[in-house]
Amino acid sequence: EPEVTQTPSHQVTQMGQEVILRCVPISNHLYFYWYRQILGQKVEFLVSFYNNEISEKSEIFDDQFSVERPDGSNFTLKIRSTKLEDSAMYFCASSAQQGNEQYFGPGTRLTVT
Amino acid sequence: AQKVTQAQTEISVVEKEDVTLDCVYETRDTTYYLFWYKQPPSGELVFLIRRNSFDEQNEISGRYSWNFQKSTSSFNFTITASQVVDSAVYFCALILRNSGNTPLVFGKGTRLSVIA
Numbered sequence: 652e653p654e655v656t657q658t659p660s661h662q663v664t665q666m667g668q669e670v671i672l673r674c675v676p677i678s679n680h681l682y683f684y685w686y687r688q689i690l691g692q693k694v695e696f697l698v699s700f701y702n703n704e705i706s707e708k709s710e711i712f713d714d715q716f717s718v719e720r721p722d723g724s725n726f727t728l729k730i731r732s733t734k735l736e737d738s739a740m741y742f743c744a745s746s747a748q749q750g751n752e753q754y755f756g757p758g759t760r761l762t763v764t
Numbered sequence: 765a766q767k768v769t770q771a772q773t774e775i776s777v778v779e780k781e782d783v784t785l786d787c788v789y790e791t792r793d794t795t796y797y798l799f800w801y802k803q804p805p806s807g808e809l810v811f812l813i814r815r816n817s818f819d820e821q822n823e824i825s826g827r828y829s830w831n832f833q834k835s836t837s838s839f840n841f842t843i844t845a846s847q848v849v850d851s852a853v854y855f856c857a858l859i860l861r862n863s864g865n866t867p868l869v870f871g872k873g874t875r876l877s878v879i880a
Contacts (some may be wrong), residue, residue: 654819656798671832682865684867684868686837686867686868692872693776693870693871693873694809694855694868694870694873695870695873696867696868696869699865699866699867700802700865701865706864706865706866707864707865707866709867740807742809745807746869749861749864749865749866750778750797750859750860750861751814752811752814753800753811753868754811755808755809755811757807757808757810758807760807
């Protein structure tokens with residue numbers, strides 16, 4: 652069964668460093684998303700992406716964040732200068748059509764020290 | 765703006781008991797989808813069900829059933845004869861239809877503990 656994959660599973664970085672989180676969405680899906688979940692809290696939307704451009708972004712997704720689909724399979728989230736409060740689980744998701752169920756990857760746990 | 769409320773923060777039941785997880789949503793739109801996701805202790809988010817706002821039929825899948833009532837803006841989830849493997853955080857979510865690539869709006873989740 653097709654699934655969304657994410658790498659790495661856990662990333663530890665120092666404050667101020669850049670990180671890139673990688674995702675491979677389900678191959679025939681067209682809509683891509685990044686969410687994050689601070690430990691024990693709700694899942695929060697960061698950004699949605701379709702047709703090689705950002706569709707929507709939340710207030711969390713400020714200038715420190717960027718997304719890219721560098722090739723036909725990868726979808727990346729970059730945080731330029733990490734802060735302590737960026738520590739969270741980051742989930743990538745994809746869906747075949749807008750409004751369809753979104754399938755989530757296993758997440759990348761980002762720890763900023 | 766859309767909002768999903770899961771008033772039950774934590775529920776604890778004994779195995780084989782039935783349990784209902786409540787979900788109340790708010791939206792001014794008439795076309796939307798409702799979802800339930802399960803987050804087991806391993807941390808991944810597992811899709812359980814999607815419901816169209818036009819379809820108020822209740823749905824049953826094995827031990828799981830969902831009760832969608834537009835009149836009360838609720839989409840409740842019942843697990844019958846609960847098992848220890850049902851222990852997880854359950855999230856209710858909403859997405860608007862026909863509004864571009866809008867994201868899922870999640871509730872805060874209900875942590876279900878099933879005790880053997």
